[in-house]
Amino acid sequence: MWGPYTRVSARAEDPSALTRPGLTHEQRYVGNTVRVAEYVGPNLVKVRTRFVDPSAWGMDTSRFKEAGIVAHVCGEIILAGAGVGRMLRLARRTDHGFELRTRFWLGERVGVATPVGTLDLAPALGALGLKRRLINTTTAYEQLFNDQVGMTHLAGLLPELYAEFGSPSAI
Secondary structure (H helix, E strand, O other): OOOOOOOOEEEEHHHHHHHOOOHHHHHHHHHOEEEEEEEEOOEEEEEEEEEEEEEHHHOHHHHHHOOOOOEEEEEEEEOOOOEHHHHHHOOOOOOOEEEEEEEEEEEEEEEEOOOOOEEEEEHHHHHHHHHHHHHHHHHHHHHHHHHHHHHHHHHHHHHHHHHHHHHHHHH
């Protein structure tokens, strides 16, 4: 549903959490990891996204309600065992429903788990010129385009679903 033209597969590592009775929407995904295979541009990319609470990134979630933020998704993007980026989506209530803002930080940190903690390879990759070759303007454009296609698709689909199944108190 999310990206019908690009998404090949998406599987939660703990699928039972997605349907477990008594959990909030946040509790269903925060702490879970999803394995995704999708086309970003011409490349089939296989990543894991580990979902975290925004407070893990220093955000004061107690201020979200005042700002009209009704939903959030924060994920650490893992490629070939290395943390290569972060994704943030914030849904803010508007007079006409809500708007979704998305931010990606790609290559900001390139973390590899070691027995003593996470080693950030980004400074070394940058010094060697490899970071720019791996994550560059083409990568950013392809990710932006991929997201735009997915969000446009959802914008055409979600209002109908909301009209049929939603209620103002549901979001």
